Amino acid sequence: MANSERQADEILALQSIFDRTFRLTNENQYEILIEFDLCTSFTIQLDNKISTVQYLPPLSLIINYHDEYPSDHPPSFILSCFYFSKIDLEKLSQKIDNFWFIRGEVCVYDWIELIKQEITNQFIIRTKEVFRNRLQSCSICIDIIPGIDCIRLHRCGQFYCRTCLNHYIRMTLENGKFGENLLCPQDHCKQVLLPTEIKQTIQNEKLYERYERLTLQHGLESMKDIVRCPR
CATH class of the missing domain: 3.10.110.10 (Ubiquitin Conjugating Enzyme)
Structure with a gap:
């Protein structure tokens, strides 16, 4: 042509x-x-x-x-x-x-x-x-802190200081919630935290491994075509 x-x-x-x-x-x-x-x-x-x-x-x-x-x-x-x-x-x-x-x-x-x-x-x-580079107000503790010390959630845009978000995630995981149940702390927000946000916040390999293990277990249990081996 x-x-x-x-x-x-x-x-x-x-x-x-x-x-x-x-x-x-x-x-x-x-x-x-x-x-x-x-x-x-x-x-x-x-x-x-x-x-x-x-x-x-x-x-x-x-x-x-x-x-x-x-x-x-x-x-x-x-x-x-x-x-x-x-x-x-x-x-x-x-x-x-x-x-x-x-x-x-x-x-x-x-x-x-x-x-x-x-x-x-x-x-x-x-x-x-x-x-x-700007000062931000944490939505949980209301403290004014530099943005570099905050984590902004990708799905909803809410942001929190690392200390508050770390405490929230740890408390949530210790109460047995994981995967789809780990939501943004904002009362009326139903957005789920990304795995990368969880890992970045807690900075604890053992706790994050537990989160991954529980999430995988929850996913397998919710699949109707998966049968647990009795052995």
Whole structure:
């Protein structure tokens, strides 16, 4: 198949996928506005006013086709986004340049997925850095402590100081609860703690091994097709 035919097929596919965020400039150039979900909202302060940000405008990706795409070389591109620094955009562009290109295969959709993943990762890293560097209030003891001394639960976003969460987990395990019963300490929260959060908090290999053993035992007992050997 000729390059021009592959390019036309890719344009049709991208138009179908991105619809209203796809804009064809000419037969060799188009723009896609890449939207992405924030992993969590964050706050900004401007003129002594604090606002919560839950959505950010999309990033613009302009693709320029040439005669050697996709048979020999990837297309050229331009990234633009007003709230990303020039350095951040250059780093992202470099990742795209280094992305594995297979001759004869179109690549723009894979680029878009890469961009989404990289942006999401950056927001996760920056959100964690902000959290760790700020003072936080533990939801159990209400003490004000540095974020670096807190553990933020992945599934619900609640956070607690390590001492309180450690005490809660130990008491819960000693009372025979495990696995699906180990919930967030918040009264009305029904989210289950992740095994990694439990291990990170208690930092006790023997206690964590007991947790794993009881969880496995509970799982086996709940499986109706498993029969215990009488021997």
